[in-house]
Every structure is written in C-alpha cells, then in structure tokens.
Amino acid sequence: xxxxxxxxxxxxxxxxxxxxxxxxxxxxxxxxxxxxxxxxxxxxxxxxxxxxxxxxxxxxxxxxxxxxxxxxxxxxxxxxxxxxxxxxxxxxxxxxxxxxxxxxxxxxxxxxxxxxxxxxxxxxxxxxxxxxxxxxxxxxxxxxxxxxxxxxxxxxxxxxxxxxxxxxxxxxxxxxxxxxxx
Amino acid sequence: xxxxxxxxxxxxxxxxxxxxxxxxxxxxxxxxxxxxxxxxxxxxxxxxxxxxxxxxxxxxxxxxxxxxxxxxxxxxxxxxxxxxxxxxxxxxxxxxxxxxxxxxxxxxxxxxxxxxxxxxxxxxxxxxxxxxxxxxxxxxxxxxxxxxxxxxxxxxxxxxxxxxxxxxxxxxxxxxxxxxxxxxxxxxxxxxxxxxxxxxxxxxxxxxxxxxxxxxxxxxxxxxxxxxxxxxxxxxxxxxxxxxxxxxxxxxxxxxxxxxxxxxxxxxxxxxxxxxxxxxxxxxxxxxxxxxxxxxxxxxxxxxxxxxxxxxxx
Ligand code: SF4
Ligand code: SF4
Numbered sequence: 190x191x192x193x194x195x196x197x198x199x200x201x202x203x204x205x206x207x208x209x210x211x212x213x214x215x216x217x218x219x220x221x222x223x224x225x226x227x228x229x230x231x232x233x234x235x236x237x238x239x240x241x242x243x244x245x246x247x248x249x250x251x252x253x254x255x256x257x258x259x260x261x262x263x264x265x266x267x268x269x270x271x272x273x274x275x276x277x278x279x280x281x282x283x284x285x286x287x288x289x290x291x292x293x294x295x296x297x298x299x300x301x302x303x304x305x306x307x308x309x310x311x312x313x314x315x316x317x318x319x320x321x322x323x324x325x326x327x328x329x330x331x332x333x334x335x336x337x338x339x340x341x342x343x344x345x346x347x348x349x350x351x352x353x354x355x356x357x358x359x360x361x362x363x364x365x366x367x368x369x370x371x
Numbered sequence: 372x373x374x375x376x377x378x379x380x381x382x383x384x385x386x387x388x389x390x391x392x393x394x395x396x397x398x399x400x401x402x403x404x405x406x407x408x409x410x411x412x413x414x415x416x417x418x419x420x421x422x423x424x425x426x427x428x429x430x431x432x433x434x435x436x437x438x439x440x441x442x443x444x445x446x447x448x449x450x451x452x453x454x455x456x457x458x459x460x461x462x463x464x465x466x467x468x469x470x471x472x473x474x475x476x477x478x479x480x481x482x483x484x485x486x487x488x489x490x491x492x493x494x495x496x497x498x499x500x501x502x503x504x505x506x507x508x509x510x511x512x513x514x515x516x517x518x519x520x521x522x523x524x525x526x527x528x529x530x531x532x533x534x535x536x537x538x539x540x541x542x543x544x545x546x547x548x549x550x551x552x553x554x555x556x557x558x559x560x561x562x563x564x565x566x567x568x569x570x571x572x573x574x575x576x577x578x579x580x581x582x583x584x585x586x587x588x589x590x591x592x593x594x595x596x597x598x599x600x601x602x603x604x605x606x607x608x609x610x611x612x613x614x615x616x617x618x619x620x621x622x623x624x625x626x627x628x629x630x631x632x633x634x635x636x637x638x639x640x641x642x643x644x645x646x647x648x649x650x651x652x653x654x655x656x657x658x659x660x661x662x663x664x665x666x667x668x669x670x671x672x673x674x675x676x677x678x679x680x681x682x683x684x685x
Contacts, residue, residue, distance in 0.1 A: 229380035231685060234373045257544060263470035264458040284458050285451025287391040288469045294545035294682040296389065299382040304452035358682040360611075361544060 194273040195338040196311055197366040199345045200247055204332035207232060207245035211324035218312060218323035225299055227309040228324055247333065250297035250309040251365030252276050261292035274366060275313050280305040294361040374685050389678035395449035397670040400536045402442030404558055404666065407533030408566020409435050410483055414525035417490060417518060425494040427574035433495060435483040443476065468542045472535045479528050486521050489514030533559035540677055547615035549677035551604060557597045561666050564590040568662035584644050587662060591641040615680040624676055632672045636665025
C-alpha cells in the first residue's frame with residue numbers, strides 16, 4: 190500500500206488579491222447550494238496607523254491532522270479518508286446533530302438544506318484523478334498550491350521550506366493543513 | 372486588528388454568529404438534568420429506607436422516564452436529518468461525548484423503569500394494581516428483589532447523566548465559554564437542585580418538605596460557588612477564555628447573566644427558600660417554581676454563550 194498522503198494547501202498571501210475566483214470555482218465544481226460557501230475570502234487589516242498591514246486570505250476547511258470535528262461526531266459520519274488526511278462527511282450516516290460544527294474552531298462546516306453536514310472536500314474527486322482542487326486550478330494569480338507534505342519533493346513541501354508561513358489559530362491544537370505564506 | 376469576510380460567507384446558522392443549537396437543545400439539557408436529579412434523589416431515598424411511608428422523592432421517580440422522554444423528543448426536534456437518528460446506535464465513538472450520552476440515555480430509561488417497578492407497590496398502589504392486571508407482576512417482583520442494586524445503579528447513572536449534560540458542551544475546545552471542565556459538575560448540581568425543588572414542591576409531609584428545602588438551599592449555594600469558580604478560572608485564563616468571560620463582564624450577555632441567571636434564577640429562589648425555612652408564609656410552589664425556571668434559564672444562557680465565543684473573530 191502506498192504511504193498515507195498528507196495533503197496541504199499553501200496559499201501565498203503576498204499574491205492573493207481577494208478576487209474571489211476560488212469561491213466561485215468551488216460553488217460551480219461542487220454544486221454548493223445557493224447561499225452557502227465552502228470557501229471564503231478574509232480581508233485582514235492589522236497594526237496601528239500608519240503601520241498597517243493588510244492581507245487577503247482564501248479560507249476553507251483546514252483538513253486538520255487532529256480534527257476535533259471527527260472526534261466529536263457520534264456516528265462516524267465525519268471521518269478521515271483512509272488514504273490521506275482529507276476529512277469528509279458521509280451523508281448516509283449523518284444525523285444532522287451538529288456536534289462537528291460546534292467542534293470546528295474555523296466554522297468551516299454547515300448544514301445542507303437536505304439536513305446533512307457538508308464542507309470543503311479538498312475536491313477529493315479531482316485529487317484522486319491527479320488534478321488540483323477547483324479553487325487552486327482557477328486562481329488567476331497562481332497564489333494557491335496543493336500537494337503532499339509527506340513528500341519532501343512536492344511543491345508545497347518546498348514552499349514551506351523556503352518561505353515563512355503561518356496557519357490559522359494554531360493554539361486551537363487542530364494542526365491545520367492549510368498554510369499561508371507571509 | 373480588524374478582520375472580515377469579503378466574499379459574503381453567510382452560511383445559515385453559522386454566520387454572523389453560530390446559532391446551530393437553539394431552544395431544543397437547552398430544553399433537552401434542562402430536562403436531562405432534571406431527570407438526573409429526580410433519579411438520584413429518588414434512588415438515595417430508596418437506599419436510606421428511613422420511613423415506611425413512601426416519600427415524595429420516591430413517588431416522583433415515576434416521572435423520570437417521562438421527563439427524559441420529553442427531553443429526548445426535544446433533542447430529536449433539533450436533528451437536521453431526523454431519519455438517520457438510529458445512527459447513534461449503530462456505533463460507539465469513544466472520543467465523542469454525544470455518543471457516550473446516547474448510550475447513557477439508553478441505559479437510564481430501562482433502569483428507571485425497573486426502579487419504578489420495584490417501588491410502586493408502596494408509592495403508586497394504583498399503578499401496581501394496573502401492572503398486576505396486565506400480567507406484569509413478575510417485573511415488579513424481579514425489581515423488588517434487586518431493589519438495592521437497582522438503586523445504587525440508578526445513583527451512578529444519574530450522576531453520569533447529570534455530568535454528561537455539561538461535558539457535552541465543555542468538550543468543545545472550539546467554544547471558549549463552554550471549554551471549562553467545571554461545567555459538568557455545575558450541570559449536575561443544577562440538575563440535583565431542580566430535582567430537589569420538585570420534591571419540595573410535591574411533598575405532602577412537612578418534615579420531608581423542609582428537608583428538601585434545606586438540601587436545595589445547600590445545592591444552590593454550591594452552584595453559585597461553582598459558577599463563581601468557573602468565571603474566575605475563565606477570567607484568569609488564556610486570552611480566548613478571557614474574551615469569553617468578558618461576555619458577562621461588560622459584554623453582550625452581561626444583563627442576561629446577572630439579572631436573569633444569577634438574580635432571578637439563583638438568588639431569588641434561594642432567598643425565598645431561606646425565608647420559608649424561617650417561617651415567613653408564602654405559597655408553597657413559589658420557590659420551587661423559580662428554581663426550575665432558573666435551571667431552564669441557565670441552560671438557555673450557556674447554550675447561547677458558548678456559541679458566541681470562538682477562536683476567530685469574524
Ligand atoms: S477545519 Fe474544521 S472541519 Fe476542517 S478538519 Fe479542521 S476542525 Fe474539521
Ligand atoms: S452532524 Fe453529522 S457529521 Fe456532524 S457530528 Fe453529527 S452526525 Fe457527525
């Protein structure tokens with residue numbers, strides 16, 4: 190069996206212009222119901238005038254290595270894919286109890302109109318075919334990168350080696366796998 | 372620092388603040404706690420066997436499956452995918468408090484029914500006669516023989532149930548206002564207090580009435596102490612927890628907490644009970660009614676407060 194993959198997204202905040210193409214691409218690719226988002230753009234302004242720092246971040250489920258959503262799920266509907274770290278929801282098992290939503294520090298999940306929980310899947314259907322997730326593929330500035338962190342030769346591993354980066358709310362202890370180059 | 376979402380993420384019940392759990396969950400947590408309280412007090416009374424006459428605590432046992440049933444129905448109403456409710460019982464997830472809870476509830480139901488069957492000959496002769504007519508005498512005899520064991524098991528299950536209703540929330544590291552280990556004990560004490568209030572209300576025996584009034588005064592005092600500890604712990608904790616504590620120290624829920632939870636839900640009933648013990652006349656139901664109302668308000672408050680506190684500010 191091939192070694193388990195640790196998929197990660199590495200997003201360059203220096204290049205992101207907040208255009209929202211990734212958000213649109215996701216909605217189209219995954220037929221996200223109207224009014225819902227699996228990914229979104231955050232505009233962040235920090236510092237005190239005149240030393241202000243501004244960044245755009247494209248955010249989504251972090252496919253955490255220590256996923257509290259999966260731990261909280263009473264039915265096993267939320268699970269980690271066997272071959273990778275991608276966290277998924279099985280609609281056939283989900284009761285809509287929302288324990289996983291309460292457990293996610295990033296508010297990455299929502300309840301679909303049908304009653305089960307849904308969120309970003311890292312476009313696992315595309316990844317299995319060797320394609321990048323739709324958001325990554327659509328980014329006009331090429332600020333988003335996708336790959337396997339268990340492979341030291343992958344583009345994402347190399348980017349994290351060569352550039353300073355951060356993850357969101359690391360104190361929450363979830364070990365997120367979406368990285369932001371800063 | 373200012374951060375906001377520019378492509379409008381307006382996921383229903385997630386934005387602008389989490390509102391995934393509403394009255395259904397609060398009502399369930401309250402009734403779950405009340406069940407725990409009634410079960411523990413009733414079972415303890417069985418274990419003591421102080422008097423021959425059936426105590427109100429024992430008589431009230433008959434309501435435990437009913438109260439729990441209504442609570443579970445309320446929880447069921449909260450499920451977004453109701454048709455899959457059986458999925459709780461096709462697996463056991465050791466890391467999920469909700470999974471633990473589902474199985475504890477599954478045990479509480481039959482055990483409380485057996486405890487009723489074992490005591491009803493004295494507490495509810497009418498029910499006993501009915502059961503006899505339906506050919507259920509064997510059930511009563513079975514339970515009567517094992518009454519002490521059943522009572523001990525009931526105390527243990529009641530404690531587990533009471534604590535679980537708090538752990539269910541406190542296990543969420545993602546919600547700083549819930550994420551405090553003391554929430555389990557607080558919910559247990561609050562459930563016991565609700566149970567004691569109901570016994571006090573329903574008791575026809577003056578000594579028992581006063582006893583449970585005194586017990587309830589102690590429980591409410593203890594609950595106030597624990598809530599105080601929780602807030603002190605939060606306010607002196609890491610940044611996120613401090614921000615959570617701010618919710619009741621100047622933040623959005625300050626009035627709600629101090630006026631409704633503390634003053635109306637805890638201080639008022641405890642004062643009424645103390646006055647009552649000191650012999651000031653007042654209608655018998657007033658103090659217990661406020662205790663029960665206070666328990667319900669407290670659940671509403673906690674469920675909302677947790678959802679208002681997060682790790683991310685947008
Ligand atoms: S970001 Fe949230 S939903 Fe995604 S894996 Fe982490 S905890 Fe789970
Ligand atoms: S809502 Fe569904 S996926 Fe989420 S915890 Fe409940 S059963 Fe699991």
